[in-house]
Amino acid sequence: MFNIDEVFEMAEQIERNGVVFYSRAAEMFPEYTKKNIFLKLAEMEKEHEKRFHQMRLDLAGKEREISQFLDPQGEAAAYLRAMVSGKVFDPRLDPTTRFNQVRSLSEVLRIAIDVEKDSIIFYLGLKEMIPQGLGKDKIDLIVREEMSHVTILNDLLEKLS
Numbered sequence: 542m543f544n545i546d547e548v549f550e551m552a553e554q555i556e557r558n559g560v561v562f563y564s565r566a567a568e569m570f571p572e573y574t575k576k577n578i579f580l581k582l583a584e585m586e587k588e589h590e591k592r593f594h595q596m597r598l599d600l601a602g603k604e605r606e607i608s609q610f611l612d613p614q615g616e617a618a619a620y621l622r623a624m625v626s627g628k629v630f631d632p633r634l635d636p637t638t639r640f641n642q643v644r645s646l647s648e649v650l651r652i653a654i655d656v657e658k659d660s661i662i663f664y665l666g667l668k669e670m671i672p673q674g675l676g677k678d679k680i681d682l683i684v685r686e687e688m689s690h691v692t693i694l695n696d697l698l699e700k701l702s
Contacts, residue, residue, distance in 0.1 A: 548667060549597035555660050556593060558635075559586030562656060565637040566649050575646060578697060582653075582690055589683050596676045650698040657690045 563583035567576045639652050661684055668680040 546597060546601060548670065549593050549600070552593040552664070552667060553590050553597070555663060556586045556590035559583070559656070559660070560590070561635065561637060562653065565640060566653065569640065569649065570646055575697075578693065582693070585686060585690065589686065592679060592683060596679055600671075600675060647698060647701050650694050650701070654691055654694045654698070657687050657694065661687045661691075 560583045563579045563586060567579035567583065570576055570579070640649070643649055643652065664680055664684050664687065668677055668684070671677045671680060
């Protein structure tokens with residue numbers, strides 16, 4: 542079973558991976574518009590990491606209250622455990638290893654869309670573990686922003702087609 546601190550550390554790591562991923566994508570495609578889109582996404586991921594870090598600090602003292610409230614059947618915890626064990630995706634891995642055989646912008650965009658979707662799935666599972674009033678609204682905001690990343694990436698992919 543994870544404690545809330547560990548769960549938020551995972552969320553922070555996912556966002557750090559996003560920064561690395563988008564920064565590397567910006568290096569791969571130096572054309573101004575594409576580079577700027579990736580750099581903007583990297584900045585957004587940095588902001589998400591800061592928010593999760595602050596939520597982690599804010600919730601640290603409320604651990605007992607949260608653990609008494611959340612997940613009585615253990616479903617969300619089992620889900621998050623599957624997520625971080627690498628069965629769904631592994632936030633500890635270097636996200637740029639997926640670039641090894643990639644050369645086209647469309648391939649990078651498809652990978653980025655998949656990574657964003659994985660993040661959204663993780664955050665929706667995380668949201669189920671957080672009581673109302675202890676950060677659920679902040680997770681909703683991050684999910685909406687991650688969804689907007691999918692839209693941005695998909696729009697760019699469609700323009701290439």
